[in-house]
Amino acid sequence: MGTTAAVVLAAGGGRRFEGEGHKLLAPFRGSTVVTQAVQAAVDAGLDEVVVVVGAIDxxxxxxxxxxxxxxxxxxxxxxxxxxxxxxxVAAAGHDAMVVGLGDQPLIEPAAWAAVAASTSPIAVATYDGQRRNPVRLAEEVWPLLPSEGDEGARSLIRGRSDLVEAVPCPGTPVDIDTQEDLRRWS
Structure with missing residues (x-):
């Protein structure tokens, strides 16, 4: 049996979050938006948690x-x-990754774990039937991932629906993109 890494994408500029500071560092329920998102991935107990950073440290x-x-x-x-x-993830020897976003602090550890447990090449968390993050990507589909543009695995999921398993998950998959989002969900 192979190993699976949780991946939290936290590199974006957060353009729509108008106000002081970056949305990922905004106070959220006793910590920050990104801290909450990453802690859920850690608490899911996968083999490694990788955080991709860019715009801010x-x-x-x-x-x-x-x-x-x-x-x-x-x-x-x-x-x-x-x-x-x-x-x-490949350099670390993992054969699957479960990808989520740093601006989704209300995804629960159980969602990360449920998606990771899938044996499908692509597994997508669903909340009340709606597809959201996290998404499990087995090594066999990594070459099919886009290398440019502002879309992650969505294009792969649309193009290869035959490989996709929907995984019902608990939690609230909201993105904290704006000040209004932050006020509403804090």
């Missing part, structure tokens, strides 16, 4: 023991962060 607020990798091309879109994650 969030290392100071991350839980101990996570692996941080830099994406110098973060401004070119989410696909570049996914490729950085893919390289790090």
């Amino acid at each position: 969030v290392r100071a607020v991350l839980p101990a023991g996570v692996t941080v990798v830099d994406n110098p091309r973060w401004a070119e879109g989410q696909a570049t962060s996914l490729q950085v994650a893919r390289q790090a």
Whole structure:
């Protein structure tokens, strides 16, 4: 049996979050948005947690023991962060990765674990029937991931629906993209 890494993409610029500071470092339920998101991945108990950073350095607020990798091309879109994650996960010898976002602090550890437990090449968390993160990607589909643009695995999921398993999950998959989102969900 192979190993699975949790990957949290936290490299974006957070353009829509108007106000002081970056959305990932915004106070959220006793910590920060990114701390909550990464802690859920840690608490899921996968073999390693990899956090991809770029626009800002969030290392100071991350839980101990996570692996941080830099994406110098973060401004070119989410696909570049996914490729950085893919390289790090492959170099560590994992054969699957479960990918989530640093601005989704209400995804529960149980969602990470449920998606990781799938044996399908692609597994997508669903909440009340809606597809969201996290997404499990087996090594066999990594070559099919986009290398440019601001879309991660969505294009792969659309193009290869025959490989996708929907996994019902607990939690609230909201993104904290704006000040309004932060006020609503804090």
